[in-house]
Amino acid sequence: MVVKSEIKLVKNLQQKKYRNQHRLFVAEGYKTVQEVLSSGFTPKVLYSTDKNALPDHEDQITLITEKTLERMSGLKTPNKILGVFEIPKKITLPTNGWVIALDGVKDPGNMGTLIRLCDWFDIAHVVCSMDTVDCYNPKVVQATMGSIARVRVHYTDLTSFLLDFPGESYGAVLNGLPIQDTVFPKEGVLVLGSESHGISPGVQGSISHQISIPQIGRLSAESLNVATATAIFLHEIRRTQ
């Protein structure tokens, strides 16, 4: 039996302030919960409408009705399982290797895809400005496909971070040095701005290089999506090393 206050707590975890207060986040649906579990996150509680949904975690499952799941869920069509997981403890900011810095990225889908890309290209740390979307937002968690457990995401003042980081910094802008003319060092920071406003002027001032992905041919598209641009930048950084 799940009490009212418990339902309310889970529902509240859709909001950042409650996630930060309780240091907990939610993952929903069989595939996402499975990915988060197998990536090593500690479940606080696993709710399911089906006792046999996760054979390896049967003892940890709290059986609930469809109606209770609907009340807890942030999805329009809830899908059998909802897991509540512990947010890992904060760790110190990276000081070497390649790091991705995000300045005001707002779209949860883009953020999730970015974290998945970092996992693919072996980037261990993403450092975000305080106004970047929370990485434990349920939509971000879903879009990372489990990569959220393998990439560390930090929130801090980006300008200070860039000033303290010993390596070079590269800002993705519209009219910078073409990426194919850029020689990337062994370590550095790649800074990506928000989908609508780019990199903020304050952060821009702390970046040593401005780089771009040149458009081909008719020059008609306004810009690239931040996640697809990052894919190309990370491919080039790894390809040229």
Add this chain to the structure above:
Amino acid sequence: MVVKSEIKLVKNLQQKKYRNQHRLFVAEGYKTVQEVLSSGFTPKVLYSTDKNALPDHEDQITLITEKTLERMSGLKTPNKILGVFEIPKKITLPTNGWVIALDGVKDPGNMGTLIRLCDWFDIAHVVCSMDTVDCYNPKVVQATMGSIARVRVHYTDLTSFLLDFPGESYGAVLNGLPIQDTVFPKEGVLVLGSESHGISPGVQGSISHQISIPQIGRLSAESLNVATATAIFLHEIRRTQ
């Protein structure tokens, strides 16, 4: 005054069968409608709750109430403007240049991002299997950011298309030749499969080369998102030419 049957028609255009029947599609919200208009699509009718929403198209706007917009809209939070546009006439399949072929891509966001990428990299044609998501799905239209008007999207039997196309074909797979060891010709087809099942066996048999984006380091991420993988492939195709 907008009559009931007109509201029903617009609402029905959320569905593919009605779009095909009427050869019309819907774009919603100020930014998307503006993009579609400036990209050269012909509006059949522009509905707005604000007569001054589009100063250049004031004469074409049909003023409606918030309530009517809510009934027409496919969005949870309708945003002032909804345009109904004509679907362009079908044109013949491409027989040269670089072409993107999509085999069963289902996610509207990915499809839209793919079309936007083609626009950026000057790819004029996308050829889709019949089970690929409709490019005039409102979510696709929104994700293309106007690029839908500049890239031609075809739906056909992919196997026949690949057999007829004179150039080489390259399939994006998980264990193919690493992309950096691939020498791309001046023209060809890049085939991308569905997000969950990859390229179907039937289509696979008609592809001459299998290529991959190698994962770096820990080999933990399961796969790349189809749109981010396409970004890297298109960048490499254009970079090496």
